[in-house]
Amino acid sequence: MNTFLQHHLFGYKVGRDYPGKNQTSRLSVNLHFGEISPHQVWESVSSAYRLDSFKNLGAYQEDVEHFLSELIWREFSCYLMTHFRELPWKNFQEKFDRFPWRSADDELFHAWKSGNTGYPIIDAGMRELLQTGYMHNRVRMIVASFLVKNLMIHWNHGRDWFWECLVDADLANNSASWQWVAGSGADAAPYFRIFNPTTQGQKFDSQGEYTKKFVPELEKLPSKYLFEPWKAFGSALQKSEINCSSYSSFIVDLKFSRERALSAYKML
Secondary structure, three states, X not given: OHHHHHHOOOOHHHHOOOOOOOOOOOOHHHHHOOOOOHHHHHHHHHHHHOXXXXXXXXXXXXXXXXXXXXXXXXXXXXXXXXHOOOOOOOOOOHHHHHOOOEOOOOHHHHHHHHOOOOOHHHXXXXXXXXXXXXXXXXXXXXXXXHHHHHOOEOHHHHHHHHHHXXXXXXXXXXXXXXXXXXXXXXXXXXXXXXXXXXXXXXXXXXXXXXXXXXXXXXXXXXXXXXXXXXXXXXXXXXXXXXXXXXXXXXXXXXXXXXXXXXHHHHOO
């Protein structure tokens, strides 16, 4: 907690979205297992940055406020499950019971779980999960959106996989977060918000510090092609000494799958 306050809170609001940066608190495991309480976290921040007088925070104000809002969001998930016990398996918004989910028994789901989708930021996140039991929050949203919207696989299956693999897996937070991405939860993301893994990677990991760490097949690929490796031909591949056959082809077309999902959502 002290290390985060002293070295990483400044710049949190923006930096937290970049998986290659060490800008998050990494307190989720400690919070889940009760090694520190939300009240302690709140009090530590309050004491360190004098929240009784926001005018004294200066450049830190937005970072502090944003960090505390994330803590509140976590507690909101607990509140939801207290009053809606079916949250881990039942759509908070019942209209989503009619959504035409696709089967999770096919190779697409297995490709997602193993990090072999052909979309580098997705594969980096899923491989980080398998190797470390953790995944950066921005990347969690990207991989979740890809599963439920591009692949149209029920959020229950994603929830179960995260529950099995994450060391910080929390029943309320995990369930509420998946429902948020799917659009079926309370105060959820609008159904038309579909994360594009290509543009998300280009924006939040432009140099590939994070992606190349977990997708070493693309380590020498120029950054301009990193999140669209299928566009790298000829001299670009020769210079980077990459054999594209060592990396998966994309398992679904983003434009087609986005339009398919939007059509299904509009029928609700």
